[in-house]
Amino acid sequence: MNTRVHLTLRTAPDLPVEADSLLPETVTGKETADIAALPLLVGNHTETVGDHFQVEITDGSPDTADTLATLELTGNLSRFKHIGEAMTRGTLTVNGPVSFHAGAKMSGGELIINGDAGDYLGAMMTGGTIVVNGNAGHFAGSSYRGYSRGMSGGTILVHGNAGNLTGARMRRGLIAVRGTCGDLAGFSMGAGTVLIGGEVGVRAGANMSRGSVILLTPPEEIRPTFRYNATCVPAFWPVMHGSLSEAGWSVPETGPYALFKKYSGDVNEGSRGELLLYAGTA
Amino acid sequence: MRINNVEIVDTFAEAFPMAAARVTITAKNEKWAMQAAQAVTGFATSVIGCGIEAGIDGVSSKTPDGRPGLDCLFFGMSAGALEKQMLKRIGQAIMTTPTSACFDGGVSECPADERTELKLGGKIRYFGDGFQASKVINDTRYWRIPVMEGEFLIQESFTMVDGIGGGNFMILAESDDAALAAAEAAVERMKEIRGVALPFPGGIVRSGSQVGSKYAFLPASTNVAFCPTIRSRVPKTEIPKGVNSVMEIVIDALTYEQVAEATRVGIEAACLPGVMQITAGNYGGKLGKHHFHLQELLG
DSSP: OOOEEEEEESSOOSSOEEOTTOOHHHHTTOOHHHHHTOEEEETTEEEEHHHHEEEEEESSSOOOTTSOOEEEEESOBTTEESTTTTOOSSEEEEESOBOTTTTTTOOSSEEEESSOOOTTTTTTOOSSEEEESSOOOTTTTOOOTTOSOOOEEEEEEESSOBOTTTTTTOOEEEEEESSOBOSSTTTTOOSSEEEEOSOBOSOTTTTOOSSEEEESSOOSOOOTTEEEEEEEOOTTHHHHHHHHHHTTOOOTTTOTTEEEEEEEEOGGGTSOEEEEEEEEEO | OEETTEEEOSOEEEEEEEEEEEEEEEOSSHHHHHHHHHHHHTTOSOHHHHSOEEEEEEEOSSOTTSSOEEEEEEEESSHHHHHHHHHHHIIIIITTSTTOEEEEOOOTTSOGGGOEEEOSHHHHGGGGTTOOEEEEETTEEEEEEEETTEEEEEESOEEEEEEEEEEEEEEEESSHHHHHHHHHHHHHHHTTSTTEEOOSGGGOBSSOEEEOOSSTTOSEEEOGGGOGGGGGGOTTOOOOTTOOEEEEEEEEESSHHHHHHHHHHHHHHHOOTTEEEEEOOOSTTSSOSEEEEHHHHHO
8 A cells, every 4th residue: 555654844944954865765664763763964964854844654554665655745844955856756745845956866756846946946857747836946957067968857847937047958858837937948958848938037048959948928039049930830739738738737828729939049059949939829 | 150141151260460550640620630541541451562451440539639630550561561651651641731740549459568669750750851859748759840831740659569450251242232232331330449440442342362373473363262253163162152242341450359349240230131141261270360250259
């Protein structure tokens, strides 16, 4: 039987917490006391999960080796970094805000954040799905500094707003931001899709070499390194629209047969990327 | 055995394994989806002369892009032969059709461990001359090929399974009108079964073939044992007295059960006035591993 492990934060810590150990696989098969004894790096010293969380296991007996527990964290986790980092499978739900690096480098599973996320959400992830029912910080799905590749697989769905450099240097996957987005969305991206529902900051798609930046609220001006091609329904858009709708990420103003103005760019990088600006219903 | 006074011969249809795939074709509306489906499944009656057998499976209940769509079935003698023919047909018949897109139709009725992949979109993409681009949506890769009308979208990989080809039965009747009416009635019923392709025109073949020929260069020739007009000249004719016309229905399908069910409902529907006998073609059971005994199916 698949168990549910609930960790409820007692009091918000004063120091940042490295919470990369809080994963479905690390709590699976463990009793309450074992979970409470898991280490957490708080500031520069080690404490335990039990020092900060009330642990509760529901839905029956401990899991078998093949069945992961569903992990649920509740509380103001805005000082907890690396939640869901390097996650490979299972479901991790957070009811509250989280700090930096949530879901970074994850390769599978589902991370659901019912709150805001900090910077570097899903940075360099290779698979899995992140859903943020709130806002995301800067660098969502991007690379870390010094690295040339951002996320290379998976999906990030942000129902609120996102910060600067969303999808910077990404190589594959989808980032969909329902609200507004900061500057340099899709900066230097090499493939994949960045979809922004609301207003976007300056220089969207700058230096992109491949991939798609889709803007449902077209900006007043775009970079001069993008050149207009045509106004059309991109053949993949109905498929993507259907997929997003099934995932609960609604794009009501467009519909599946929306027209987009297609620009190719960045000309400095070979013009193989595209900016798609919503232009009405077909 | 007799149904509606039609004799069901105690024999069996002999069928063969074939590489098979289902393709979903979508378009802006039903008209253009049908145009593409008819074009891609046209001239695909027999592997003997066409290299592939194909048919329209039916209307897609849910298409990946939400547009009207049709499912088509394709059958080849090997994975290589199937791929070669499908590449040509998708490239020449679907991609050329206005507003069309092409997706893997899936073979949910077949066991997962029997499925393999055909990388069709991954090869057709080269038509884009370097301007093609891919888009991965929900772990599925699609190729976007720029065309004059806009973009042609095709899924990168299609599912292939071991299907069955060559299921058949023959309707022996007093006249060509009676044979045709019976065959049409059978096809009408058989088309309702998903996973089944009736590759000949209208689902009916009037020129069934035998293996080989007196001419060394021909791999197949007219099925002399079932030709009424030379009945007296053929030593081992299968034409009973009073039969003046024979029509055959060839059945390809994804599973054994689908062939069996199509055969059953088809024969039941074909037992109409003027039909004297229904039989099936086989090679003595030595060539094809799938045998469909008519009386067992109808028993």
